[in-house]
Amino acid sequence: MKLLTAFNYKKSHLLILLLFSLLLFHKQALIAQDQVQIIPQPSSISYGNGSYELGDKVNIQASEDLENEVQFLSALLEKGFTKTPKLSKKKKGIVLTLDKALKNELGEEGYTLSVKKKGIFITASTATGVFYGLQSFRQLLPVDFEFHKQEKAIEIPFVEITDKPRFPWRAFMLDVSRHFQGKEVVKNILDQMAMLKMNTFHWHLTDDQGWRIEIKKYPRLTEIGSKRKDTQLSRKSEERVGKPHEGFYTQSEIKEILAYAESKHITVVPEIEMPGHATAAIAAYSWLSSMGLPQEVSVTFGKLDDSFNIADPEVVSFLTDVLDEVINLFPGQVIHIGGDEVNFKPWEDSKIAQNFMQKKGLETPIDLQVYFTNQISNYIDSRGKRMMGWNEIMGTDIHEDNGETKAEAKQKLANSAIVHFWKGDLKLINEAVAEGYDVVNSNHWDTYLDYTYERTPLSKSYAFNPIPEGLNEEYHSKILGTGAQMWSEWIPTVASMQQQVFPRLAAYAEVGWTALENKDFQRFEETMQLIKQRWEFMGIRFYNGN
Known part of the structure; x- marks a missing residue:
């Protein structure tokens, strides 16, 4: 009888631990989801359990023909850490990879972004795709990263992103x-x-x-x-501003x-x-x-x-x-x-x-x-x-x-x-x-x-x-x-x-x-709050109504 009671106790204890672990995992997954807010919304996002610690000693490893993307990433990291990251031949830290085989699946602008224990991995069939992967990575960083020195390492949740655009023409006219x-x-x-x-x-x-x-x-x-x-001065008006206007490139x-x-x-x-x-x-x-x-x-x-x-x-x-x-x-x-x-x-x-x-x-x-x-x-x-x-x-x-x-x-x-x-x-x-x-x-x-x-x-x-x-x-x-x-x-x-x-x-x-x-x-509006904070740091004026 005592043995049975002990067995039941252990079973209950294990069940409690299992439930606690599941709740912890679910909570961490929710935290990860809260942290991964990207505009435009990627094609797919899946979440892991844990996070990668990004600090000022992180290295960059990159394929050939990605010099422009390495320069962009280096400048981005230097803004937050006030330290230029080192280039490494080891595939750890932040790894940028060209893989032409991805073209069939993701086209010329798609990418994958993986954050896991060994580092951050961005892969695409072209440099353009890698660049867009970096833009998503950029939005995983704190909104003040590019504007204030980071005093400690940053926790980036484990995440797997696969992404590509709906249309090839995404334009703004000025x-x-x-x-x-x-x-x-x-x-x-x-x-x-x-x-x-x-x-x-x-x-x-x-x-x-x-x-x-x-x-x-x-x-x-x-x-x-x-x-x-x-x-x-205004539509269908005879009023004028009262001064000349000029300029050309x-x-x-x-x-x-x-x-x-x-x-x-x-x-x-x-x-x-x-x-x-x-x-x-x-x-x-x-x-x-x-x-x-x-x-x-x-x-x-x-x-x-x-x-x-x-x-x-x-x-x-x-x-x-x-x-x-x-x-x-x-x-x-x-x-x-x-x-x-x-x-x-x-x-x-x-x-x-x-x-x-x-x-x-x-x-x-x-x-x-x-x-x-x-x-x-x-x-x-x-x-x-x-x-x-x-x-x-x-x-x-x-x-x-x-x-x-x-x-x-x-x-x-x-x-x-x-x-x-x-x-x-x-x-x-x-x-x-x-x-x-x-x-x-x-x-x-x-x-x-x-x-x-x-x-x-x-x-x-x-x-x-x-x-x-x-x-x-x-x-x-x-x-x-x-x-x-x-x-x-x-x-x-x-x-x-x-x-x-x-x-x-x-x-x-x-x-x-x-x-x-x-x-x-609704999700877009919530994520926009982060983008608006970035714009405030950048000195960009934006409309804040509906």
């Missing part, structure tokens, strides 16, 4: 034409994009209110076109920014507007005008009257000359030509344009635009690049009331063009992909950052799905992704720009990266 922003502002934006795994910087460089890129063959574009006398500065973007694995897509939004260029060279009138760089915003006289071969040659310098500067594969909001009346009133249209068998001004756009597309193709433009380039007038159109082009857009959807009935996306075009979906109601938070709250930004509801699954791969657009007509300062961009940029980052089944707005 309009520097309406209000010029210097190169340091652009670099800061690139920093934030990199942290959020956004890979495309769409740079809106020319418009009616300013030409911001140096073109050496045509110096008056910046001598005259980069300066305006004043600025409209030299080609040397652009090369510096491009090198910086490359180090962040960000491709820069320049936008050179044509055939509309041309007033600043016409102010510099009046012979470019469709109206045949001299112009000044516009001090007002909106859809203006004049455009390039694309019926004149010399004007087309001017534009290809400009594109030559742009193509020689920008290493990316895509050149954006805008193509939106063209006022057709000057072409309707121009004998030159009408004679040209009759000679070419072009029935409407929309046909003339598509004809010209194809000329430019073919030229860009011949230079080994690819043309992109807002969805007017397909030949549909999207500016009539209720989305109805008064005319459709009979000319067909070049097959290689990328259609950047921003306005009109969503059926236009269906038509574009069915005709074989690649599409970037930037529907303005969902992605325009100049819109107020009342019109486009954070929840709406987060809920945006670049693949329209009902689109046949066979065409899903034709949706390359999305872009968030920061138009700057009414956003004159860096502070006002930042407040419009942040925190919505993080929502668009997750739209572009995270699989639908992994999206959760």
